[in-house]
Amino acid sequence: MGHTTAFSVLGLLSLLVGTCFSSSLRDQVRDRISVLPGQPRNVGFAQYSGYVTVNEQAGRALFYWLVESPAVRGAESRPLVLWLNGGPGCSSVAYGAAEEIGPFHVRPDGKTLYLNPYSWNNLANLLFLESPAGVGFSYSNRTSDLYTAGDQRTAEDAYTFLVNWFERFPQYKHRDFYIAGESYAGHYVPQLSQIVYRRNKGIRNPAINFKGFLVGNAVTDDYHDYIGTFEYWWTHGLISDSSYHMLRAACNSGSSQHPSLECMRALNVAEAELGNIDPYSIFTRPCNNTASLRRNLRGHYPWMSRAYDPCTERHAEVYFNLPEVQKALHANVTRISYPWKTCSDIVGNYWADSPLSMLPIYSELIAAGLKIWVYSGDTDAVVPVTATRYSIDALKLPTITNWHPWYDNGKVGGWSQVYKGLTFVTVTGAGHEVPLHRPRQAFIVFRSFLENKPMPT
Ligand SMILES: *[C@@H]1O[C@H](CO)[C@@H](O)[C@H](O)[C@H]1NC(C)=O
Ligand SMILES: *[C@@H]1O[C@H](CO)[C@@H](O)[C@H](O)[C@H]1NC(C)=O
Ligand SMILES: *[C@@H]1O[C@H](CO)[C@@H](O)[C@H](O)[C@H]1NC(C)=O
Numbered sequence: 001m002g003h004t005t006a007f008s009v010l011g012l013l014s015l016l017v018g019t020c021f022s023s024s025l026r027d028q029v030r031d032r033i034s035v036l037p038g039q040p041r042n043v044g045f046a047q048y049s050g051y052v053t054v055n056e057q058a059g060r061a062l063f064y065w066l067v068e069s070p071a072v073r074g075a076e077s078r079p080l081v082l083w084l085n086g087g088p089g090c091s092s093v094a095y096g097a098a099e100e101i102g103p104f105h106v107r108p109d110g111k112t113l114y115l116n117p118y119s120w121n122n123l124a125n126l127l128f129l130e131s132p133a134g135v136g137f138s139y140s141n142r143t144s145d146l147y148t149a150g151d152q153r154t155a156e157d158a159y160t161f162l163v164n165w166f167e168r169f170p171q172y173k174h175r176d177f178y179i180a181g182e183s184y185a186g187h188y189v190p191q192l193s194q195i196v197y198r199r200n201k202g203i204r205n206p207a208i209n210f211k212g213f214l215v216g217n218a219v220t221d222d223y224h225d226y227i228g229t230f231e232y233w234w235t236h237g238l239i240s241d242s243s244y245h246m247l248r249a250a251c252n253s254g255s256s257q258h259p260s261l262e263c264m265r266a267l268n269v270a271e272a273e274l275g276n277i278d279p280y281s282i283f284t285r286p287c288n289n290t291a292s293l294r295r296n297l298r299g300h301y302p303w304m305s306r307a308y309d310p311c312t313e314r315h316a317e318v319y320f321n322l323p324e325v326q327k328a329l330h331a332n333v334t335r336i337s338y339p340w341k342t343c344s345d346i347v348g349n350y351w352a353d354s355p356l357s358m359l360p361i362y363s364e365l366i367a368a369g370l371k372i373w374v375y376s377g378d379t380d381a382v383v384p385v386t387a388t389r390y391s392i393d394a395l396k397l398p399t400i401t402n403w404h405p406w407y408d409n410g411k412v413g414g415w416s417q418v419y420k421g422l423t424f425v426t427v428t429g430a431g432h433e434v435p436l437h438r439p440r441q442a443f444i445v446f447r448s449f450l451e452n453k454p455m456p457t
Contacts, residue, residue, distance in 0.1 A: 024168045030330070031066075031168070037324045038112035039104055044070040045121060050330040052168070054133075054160040059141025062161045063331055065093055065128040066169070067103055067121045079176035079211070079450065081124045082162070084131060084192075086184025086219065088149070088257075089348030091136035091341075092128040096181075098316040100435035101442070102126065108309065110318025118439035120446050125172070127165075131158050131188065134347040136320075136340055137331040146344070150352030155191040162196070166207050173207040178214065178371075178450075183383060183432060186218025187354065190361040197368055212371025214449050217383040217432050220374075220391040221357040222256045228387030236282065238381060239273045257354035278310060279381040281431025287311040312436070313342045362395055366421035373423045373449045377430030377437060378414065385426055392424055406455030413441045416455040425455055 031050035035041075049065040069075035083096040098106050103119035106112075120126055130136035132154040134146035166173055179196075181189045193213045200206040219225060230251070234244040247270060251263035259267065278286040287310040309315075319325055320340045326332045332340070366372060374392060378385040397419035405412045406425070414426040425448075427434050427441045435442035448455050 024170065027168045033328060033330075036104065036113065036328050037322065038107075038319075040113065040115050043103065043115070044072060045075065045103070046071075048169075051137075051333070052161050052164045054157040054164070055140075058145055060133045060145060060157065061139060062133065062157065063093075063130045063137035064161070064165065065097060065329065067097070067119075067126045067128070069121050069123070069125050073122060075125060076171070079124045079178060080127060080172050081120070081178045081180050082127045082129060082192075084129060084158075084179070084181035084185040084188045086182060086186065086188070087135070087343050087348050088132075088154075088184050088187075088351050088354075089135055089344040089346075090183075091130050091343065092181075093130055093136050093320065094313060094316045094342035095433060097126075097128045098319070099312045100182075100433050101446075102128065106312065106315040106319045108311070108315055110315045111322070113319075116439065118435070118443040120435070120443065123443075123447055123450055124178075129158065129161065131161075132347065133157065134344050136344075137326075137329075137336070139334065139336050141334075146346045147350045148352055149347050149350065151187055151191060151354055154188060155195055158188065158192045159195045159199070162192075162208060174205060174209050176211050177209050178211055180214040180216075182216040182218065182434075184219050186215050186220050186383070187358060189213050189215050189218070190358045190365065193365055193370070194361045197365060197370065210370070212373075213365075214373045214375070214446070216375045216434050217377055217380050218374065218388065219256065219358075219383055220362075220388065221359050221394060223253065223356065224390035224394050225256060225383065225387040226251050228390040229381070229384055232381060232384035232386045233270060233274070235386075236381070238277075238282070239270045243270045243273055255354055255356055257351055274381075278431070280433065281310075281377075281437060282379050282381050283429075284379075284431065284437070285310055287314065317342055359391065359395055362422070366395075366397070369421075371449070371452055372421060373425065373445075375425040375427060375434060375442075375445050377432060377434040378426050378428050379430060379437075380432040382432050388424075392419070392422065395419075395422070397422055401454065404457065406457055408441055408444055408456070413438075413444065413455070418454060423449075423454070 031048040033047040033049055046068045051061040051063055053061045069078045083092055085092045085095040101120040103116055103121050104113040105116050107114055130138040132149045133140040179189050179193050196208055196210045230247045233239045246266040250266040254260050278284055376385040376388045400420055401418035403415055403417045406416050414428045416425045425445050427438050430438040
């Protein structure tokens with residue numbers, strides 16, 4: 001090949017790359033959030049949000065919200081973390097961003113935001129994704145998609161999202177990238193991780209520089225999760241002996257997303273026995289706006305007078321439905337026919353495929369040498385610590401460091417066990433949403449994960 005040909009090919013290439021880069025850069029600039037209604041001023045970090053089309057034929061687009069690290073903390077050299085909530089059908093904006101790990105939490109007025117001092121964006125750039133289509137601001141123009149959502153399409157759409165998103169944000173290519181999430185995202189996170197890992201295989205210096213994942217109170221393996229959940233309910237005195245035996249007999253196989261009729265009956269009996277507690281956090285009061293009841297409960301249970309607000313998701317529902325908020329977020333640009341909700345009943349109720357176990361994926365990704373951390377708030381009765389322990393035990397991993405307490409300022413923050421290829425951490429006193437109930441301890445877990453260091457002792 002002569003000089004001229006090589007030169008012109010290179011010239012054409014750089015021209016193409018240049019055009020592509022500038023159009024994606026235009027999208028990025030368009031997505032920049034100037035300021036959110038009611039947010040504190042001069043926060044020192046940048047935010048972007050908008051849509052990424054994942055299927056043109058159907059007209060499916062996923063909504064993301066990127067919250068960067070503060071410039072003074074070196075945002076441009078920090079890793080990127082994708083955060084997913086579960087349900088299925090629940091929004092990462094409602095939970096992850098607005099009441100767990102994001103910098104802005106919503107005040108009870110539903111109009112103003114306050115700073116979360118333990119926001120994970122102090123350590124990493126955070127990418128919140130509302131997934132799948134039908135959740136939050138993410139939509140599909142083909143309505144039937146909402147009634148046929150399932151694990152597989154969710155993972156494939158999320159992967160397509162990532163590929164397109166990295167084109168829009170080329171500054172994040174080749175940077176350390178992690179996937180994190182909680183609850184039913186215990187499915188999404190390993191499934192998406194597996195796709196990214198497999199597509200990256202054999203590529204040197206891949207654009208999506210995937211390093212590992214982190215899950216909390218994660219649905220992992222239906223069989224072991226069930227055993228551990230029923231045991232938790234019984235040992236915490238939440239259900240009767242007979243219900244315990246009935247659950248063990250009726251729900252010993254099959255899917256937690258699609259339980260048998262017999263299992264469903266046993267679950268209904270158990271639920272009635274649990275009564276009006278918050279199963280996601282069994283020692284804190286459930287959300288109830290009546291002032292008298294609140295006062296009563298505070299009188300009985302002094303530890304409940306702390307700052308934690310069990311109605312916080314209701315405030316988010318007010319805030320994210322404000323037209324001026326949607327405008328600032330570049331959300332709902334197609335005038336979606338239903339309101340923004342914290343969880344989509346349609347997506348959740350009609351959920352299709354849901355594999356029984358994530359453990360084979362764990363085995364594959366552990367063998368690949370990825371960084372894998374699993375944490376658990378130990379006052380959650382929905383995906384309890386016992387469920388997670390049985391599921392991890394089923395992986396039969398050799399232990400590197402035995403079960404031991406970890407400390408925060410001289411106080412036990414929880415316990416940890418390091419396995420070959422997987423680190424397990426509990427956070428004591430935390431419910432299902434660990435960063436909501438124990439923000440400081442959750443921050444320490446996240447920092448240790450990023451630094452790949454054992455929990456502080
Ligand atoms: C969905 O339909 C609206 C209205 O026709 C259109 O503006 C929008 O681009 C479509 N979304 C996608 C992802 O194709
Ligand atoms: C809230 O409190 C009122 C009055 O005590 C009660 O009737 C209602 O059922 C409670 N709601 C919830 C969701 O607990
Ligand atoms: C989208 O906007 C329309 C008004 O244009 C509103 O009725 C609808 O509730 C909004 N939906 C979502 C998901 O934000």
